[in-house]
Amino acid sequence: MSGLEVRGLAVEVPGFRLGPVDLRVQPGEVLAVLGPSGAGKTLLLRTVAGFQAPARGRLLLGGRDVTAEPPERRRVGYVVQEYALFPHRTVLENVRFPLRYRPERGRPPRFTPEEALRFLGIEALADRRPATLSGGERQRVALARALVREPELFLFDEPLSALDAPAREALREELRAVLERLGVAALYVTHDRLEALVLGDRIALLDRGRLVEEGERGAIFARPRTLFAARFLGMENLWPGRVEAPAGEGRRLRVRLPLGVLTVAPPDERPGTAAAEEVWRPGMRVTVGIRPEKVRLLGEAGESPASPAENRIWARVERVTPWGAFDRVRLDAGVPLVADVAAGRLSEAGLRRGSRLPVELPAGALHLIPDDGGEGERTDG
Amino acid sequence: MSGLEVRGLAVEVPGFRLGPVDLRVQPGEVLAVLGPSGAGKTLLLRTVAGFQAPARGRLLLGGRDVTAEPPERRRVGYVVQEYALFPHRTVLENVRFPLRYRPERGRPPRFTPEEALRFLGIEALADRRPATLSGGERQRVALARALVREPELFLFDEPLSALDAPAREALREELRAVLERLGVAALYVTHDRLEALVLGDRIALLDRGRLVEEGERGAIFARPRTLFAARFLGMENLWPGRVEAPAGEGRRLRVRLPLGVLTVAPPDERPGTAAAEEVWRPGMRVTVGIRPEKVRLLGEAGESPASPAENRIWARVERVTPWGAFDRVRLDAGVPLVADVAAGRLSEAGLRRGSRLPVELPAGALHLIPDDGGEGERTDG
């Protein structure tokens, strides 16, 4: 296969152990490796780039085993924080750099330096020095330079984390667009869940050297399988509960929580796995979670209950914090409850601190996490 | 008056000139000073703290003229990036530090060190060294230390900007809560508009040493008076236009824009200013803006047109970027159009890239900015 394949990779450096890690990145796919600082993200990236020898395991790049190859024999486009442009050379000289080390000098490169500059819309910068460029221009030069290397894989090591918020937002979208146009495989390391969400087709979650969870970006945000993932990905509402009984129809369950008994509708399991009734047995201890943007405040203007009276509770508004396009509302429903609502809708509906209002927790938005331990358990407390 | 009063303040350093700046901060009020890097925010803060002598103007703190006083004679709680805790002292020693330099040794301090630690819930950290603390713990220690100083004003110099996104979000909310409980005057400098929005009761916008605009946080976000403010505060949709005629009833106007003629309903002007019809004369050149979260996609699930057929245009979905609690939708309506919608609602409604759908730009959400120049003009291009 093409792209990247990581098999049973383990890396050991003094005081830290990474792995074993198994990963695949297909051409045209971006895998975001997300985790807190100290999780081993950069170590993983440097091992793939060839700057760190693994203790065990294999790395395949474009189907070729490169485990023993030095960095200059691996075709990777390595893009780091602040972009590592050569400051003593012009933009064009930077972009030409890889050409001098091509083993197959006969064949014309897939991207000439000039084509790479044009592809990224920065022909006009050719004679500038990196020090005179803006953050966005540097990112484009770094991408152009990597393109001329004809990489089989792009590696990104938090390229945006040194930028301030407005620049980061703009470059994040631009990078996404460029990666889509290129259709190359990429591994993108970040500690920022929003960056992982914007840039990753799939997300792999790394914690203290271990690959905790991996999945399609929508799935891993909506249905994390561990408490660690749920917390790290911003599922603000998480309560311990116990499965009471199937709720009658189909896959619906009733779960007892600190704020009462709620109906939960787990999504269809994937083919080949057990049906919901069998997985979630009555009496089982679980954690129930709901993302704040899925919580519906029924007093909110324009909101009407979807299925009447189901999972409806009363709560009091404790604090409303503006958050840009939405407001984060902290409520007291016996237990703390966090909801995100469109900016200003709450005050338009006449609700403020101290208001009591009905809240709906849609059965389909409630998510179950088993309490059988795993990576999540350690952070529970 | 109590709090801070800045009158005609001008500061000159080699290569940069700040001011003249006039500001007031009342007790219990947080004024966020927002601006891009290089705007002079930190210089302003250092001048208020007493580390930089102004070229002109006066500073009043608690009604007392402190323009000529050195920093140690001004009662300010100065909290900087990474918090500047004394690394060679324990938490308690840090918090006790200001007591040794109190001029009025007889009177008991309003907060003893122990009370300050308790107020911030960090009694347990008293014997720890700063190096062993988390970011949130450091913030609390810095606040406790400043409290013992009995400041008449808190000064914050981007304390959160060195933190990563999840920590920043958590500490932002916590800081807001502490400031509300204290009810002290505060000046909060930041380049992050979200931080200004969360923490500032009022926001002052600084650009290249000049105070561009100042106002209540909701007003300045919804109704910026300059193009610079509109852009910097995230009003993504801004189009040049020309006033056609009053739209009949009351204050409504008709404005010709690249995407057609729209009805605009400017909010009531404040008492004492001219009525809308007089300010926005037919033929006048204006910029019309709308915040992305105010744009209504009518194909979106659960949305129904508020006032039928008014300001309705057709647009095609170009790109949908997940943005956490919402999705940012870039549309083509002849001109580019940006809308923020609740996360996932677009795909729930079966809309994706290439879909065409009706879009409503509510007349009350459209905002007018005069083209008569001012600070905004320079960034127009």
Place this chain on the structure above:
Amino acid sequence: MERKSPLFLLFWLLGGLLLLFIALPLLELVLGQQPARLLAVAGMADVRAAVALSLEAAAATALLGAFLGTPLGYLLARRSFPGKRWVEALVDLPLAVPHTVAGIALLFTFGRSGPVGRLAAAAGIQFWGTFLGIVVAMLFVSIPYMVNAARQAVAAVDPQLEMAARSLGAGPGAAFLEVTLPLAWRGIASGVVLTYARAIAEFGAVIVLAYYPETAPVKIYELFLSGGLADSSAAALLLLLVTLGSFVLLRALIGRRAGPQP
């Protein structure tokens, strides 16, 4: 993964050669001694007096250097003032002054007919051929080390800490003594050790300004001229061991590598 390229093999080779060039002479000095001779020389009263004098003068120089050099280091790290670049150049100047030239220049100033010498003579103080003269010569050649170490130590302390102290009510002096000095002291202490080492090593400036009383390097040279290599090398080894011993002891006391970082 770091393969050995031909260039880096050459680097290791050249680096090793250089290390050998430093280590071999010192090893030879140790291995070439007859223990009996070493003991005999160590028992000579004038050799012992010379070594003791070197240690005392170097210690006095280092302390005086710290007292005079730390304030200047602080000012260079924290303040901007007109002519700062010239002051920095002046501080570094003694490094570029050949040692005997320094000695003669000091003799011109601190000698009996020099401006400082005459003033001092009126107060009954003499530099030429005295302990004070040795300290003056040692201080002149070693002061750049002290000032630059202090400057770097102060510069490494975040100025925001001083600003925080000021805002919490401490005056500028209190902020220095309570915050900057405790945080910079290790760096300043390394500067003191470095100054001490440079002072004990000095020969050219000392021999011109104060041949007598004889410091150890002067005594070794005298033995070399009169008695040849055997006695002088025994004395040299003795001085080297005493110097390195005190150097290592001082480094251990301040708890970190105090080597120079030019």
Place this chain on the structure above:
Amino acid sequence: MERKSPLFLLFWLLGGLLLLFIALPLLELVLGQQPARLLAVAGMADVRAAVALSLEAAAATALLGAFLGTPLGYLLARRSFPGKRWVEALVDLPLAVPHTVAGIALLFTFGRSGPVGRLAAAAGIQFWGTFLGIVVAMLFVSIPYMVNAARQAVAAVDPQLEMAARSLGAGPGAAFLEVTLPLAWRGIASGVVLTYARAIAEFGAVIVLAYYPETAPVKIYELFLSGGLADSSAAALLLLLVTLGSFVLLRALIGRRAGPQP
């Protein structure tokens, strides 16, 4: 707003005193000369030969030092290896070795009966009393400056730039030559200038290993012993001017302050 506290007034006072201590002897050396005597000494063939020899030997030392010291500086900046702390201590060692001790240790090794001396003699090369011996003595005392300057210059180049070069296809040698060296060269060049200045200043180690041919510091000392202060101070001023002149010229060539930063 920065008020003068009593502590900082003391700082300015002590700092000024120290600057005066450096400047005054050099000023005295200049002002105390009779121009006629200076011209006469400048016309003496042996003085001119000594100055020229000093310049040549110091230049040779600086170039040799750069060739041998830069690789070691690179390895210390970029690689970790067992015993690295000992290697760093060894590199700094010559700073703590008294100058005449260094001369005697070098004589033990490079002299006629020393291990290197015997080997070299078989190849017809002699160190004792030759140009080569002068260079060996100068190199020994100045090598820490060169290695540490190169180490800092390399350490100041972001290692990510080398990694970027490697990932773009350059081998380790090419990454060094194309990226690290061009970015570090100014720092390395300052090290060369520093090494040159330290080499030209040396007296103690040189006079033991190679009294003849006479370098300028040796010649000045000889004039001081024989003719007294007048001739020797004229020669001293001459050497100082030539040394500082070449030093300033080199600094200007590399385009920045090349002073030591210990």
